[in-house]
Amino acid sequence: MVLKIHNTLTGTKEIFKPVDESHVRVYACGPTVYNFAHIGNARMAVANDLLINVLRTQFKKVTYVSNITDIDDKIIEAAHELNEPIKNLTTKYTKIYNEDMGYLNVQLPDVQPRATDHINEMIDLIKKLMDSGNAYEKNGHVLFHVPSYSKYGILSKRNRDEQIAGSRVDVAPFKKDPADFILWKPSPDPMPGWESPWGFGRPGWHLECSAMSEKTLGLPFDIHSGGMDLVFPHHENEIAQTCSLHKNHDPDSFAHFWFHNGFVNVEGEKMSKSIGNIRLVHNLKNQYSGEVLRLTLLSAHYRQPLNWTKEIIDQNSKMLDRLYRSLKDLQDIELTSENLSEDVMESLLDDLNTPKLLAHLNTLANKLSTANKDEKINIKNNLIAAGKILGILREDPDVWLGYNQSLNPEKEEIEGLINQRNEARRDKDFKLADEIRDKLKIKGIEIEDTNNGTIWRKDS
Numbered sequence: 039m040v041l042k043i044h045n046t047l048t049g050t051k052e053i054f055k056p057v058d059e060s061h062v063r064v065y066a067c068g069p070t071v072y073n074f075a076h077i078g079n080a081r082m083a084v085a086n087d088l089l090i091n092v093l094r095t096q097f098k099k100v101t102y103v104s105n106i107t108d109i110d111d112k113i114i115e116a117a118h119e120l121n122e123p124i125k126n127l128t129t130k131y132t133k134i135y136n137e138d139m140g141y142l143n144v145q146l147p148d149v150q151p152r153a154t155d156h157i158n159e160m161i162d163l164i165k166k167l168m169d170s171g172n173a174y175e176k177n178g179h180v181l182f183h184v185p186s187y188s189k190y191g192i193l194s195k196r197n198r199d200e201q202i203a204g205s206r207v208d209v210a211p212f213k214k215d216p217a218d219f220i221l222w223k224p225s226p227d228p229m230p231g232w233e234s235p236w237g238f239g240r241p242g243w244h245l246e247c248s249a250m251s252e253k254t255l256g257l258p259f260d261i262h263s264g265g266m267d268l269v270f271p272h273h274e275n276e277i278a279q280t281c282s283l284h285k286n287h288d289p290d291s292f293a294h295f296w297f298h299n300g301f302v303n304v305e306g307e308k309m310s311k312s313i314g315n316i317r318l319v320h321n322l323k324n325q326y327s328g329e330v331l332r333l334t335l336l337s338a339h340y341r342q343p344l345n346w347t348k349e350i351i352d353q354n355s356k357m358l359d360r361l362y363r364s365l366k367d368l369q370d371i372e373l374t375s376e377n378l379s380e381d382v383m384e385s386l387l388d389d390l391n392t393p394k395l396l397a398h399l400n401t402l403a404n405k406l407s408t409a410n411k412d413e414k415i416n417i418k419n420n421l422i423a424a425g426k427i428l429g430i431l432r433e434d435p436d437v438w439l440g441y442n443q444s445l446n447p448e449k450e451e452i453e454g455l456i457n458q459r460n461e462a463r464r465d466k467d468f469k470l471a472d473e474i475r476d477k478l479k480i481k482g483i484e485i486e487d488t489n490n491g492t493i494w495r496k497d498s
């Protein structure tokens with residue numbers, strides 16, 4: 039079986055062949071830490087977590103690096119508004135980001151470099167770019183000269199007019215070319231900054247990822263990823279910074295694959311502050327379990343837009359309940375394999391086709407009621423293995439389904455009623471048995487009669 043991944047650089051789905059078979063290396067642009075992560079940030083983290091899980095089924099060693107942007111104009115502004123030191127703010131929101139992603143079963147990256155720990159590497163990179171004639175200094179600003187990189191636009195496929203339209207105009211007086219972008223800018227007092235050959239200042243955002251990916255992974259590495267909104271200008275500029283220092287300006291001298299996840303809309307609209315529809319993971323945690331949120335994020339193919347609605351969350355919550363019920367029914371079946379069967383794995387290896395995989399799991403759950411022992415073993419193997427890769431089905435089915443919660447204060451009363459009902463059924467007093475069932479229902483208790491006695495759960 040081969041893994042295929044869509045590569046933004048070539049615009050096609052390609053067979054993934056690592057630079058070094060013995061060590062696959064991935065870099066994802068991480069968050070700018072000055073407030074809570076929203077569901078769009080979470081989609082990036084979950085899509086990459088899935089990518090890493092899939093890579094780990096195919097390759098022995100995979101290193102995943104995702105950075106923390108802890109110096110940036112928005113951070114400076116937020117710290118100023120809150121009258122808080124920048125370091126406090128970024129440390130606080132880095133911790134919250136990792137906790138929130140952990141809630142979604144996203145594993146921490148193997149390396150999580152911070153921009154402010156790599157200022158020297160960034161300064162060195164600027165020096166090299168100036169020596170090679172790709173960058174120039176003007177009034178304490180250092181700019182990358184876009185026409186000096188022959189393949190500019192290769193990732194985003196933007197033409198020159200579109201490139202200029204997307205570049206920042208506020209430094210226009212210092213630009214040789216309207217598409218040029220900032221590598222270093224001065225930090226007037228009391229702005230934070232570092233000493234450099236061009237005066238006290240701070241780096242432009244694009245520079246950090248060129249510096250940190252090279253430092254942590256070496257060049258070239260396998261996959262560079264991020265949200266689709268980063269294709270231009272961020273990733274285009276990273277390519278210019280890194281590849282203009284290599285032979286023929288070859289983009290393969292940086293990363294071989296560019297992996298981008300799609301946007302999240304909320305109730306059909308773009309998430310925006312002005313509409314007030316930004317969904318923060320931190321708030322969603324109060325309403326939904328991490329697995330429900332994660333499955334909802336995985337329910338659309340990672341490259342497609344995802345429309346975040348209450349209905350789609352409910353649908354995925356129901357699907358999880360159903361899969362957990364299947365696992366509960368399979369409790370006595372022993373696992374014989376830790377791997378997905380080939381037909382199920384195939385959908386994941388085909389550019390992480392999660393909708394197809396989830397449809398497979400549904401079909402398996404449907405087959406359960408008529409399955410023989412061998413089929414049951416196969417179903418359980420697949421559910422557990424799929425859960426491992428997808429980051430779901432990690433709970434005890436009994437706990438998930440809310441059966442026999444021992445801490446429930448109503449437990450005694452409920453179990454008393456269930457005993458009364460069982461007695462009534464034994465006495466063939468079905469009228470009384472039904473009355474008791476209704477009484478329980480009003481309390482939000484659902485019961486189920488199984489071979490091992492009556493079990494109950496509280497409706498959430």
Ligand SMILES: [Zn+2]
Binds near residue numbers: 272
């Ligand atoms: Zn980046």
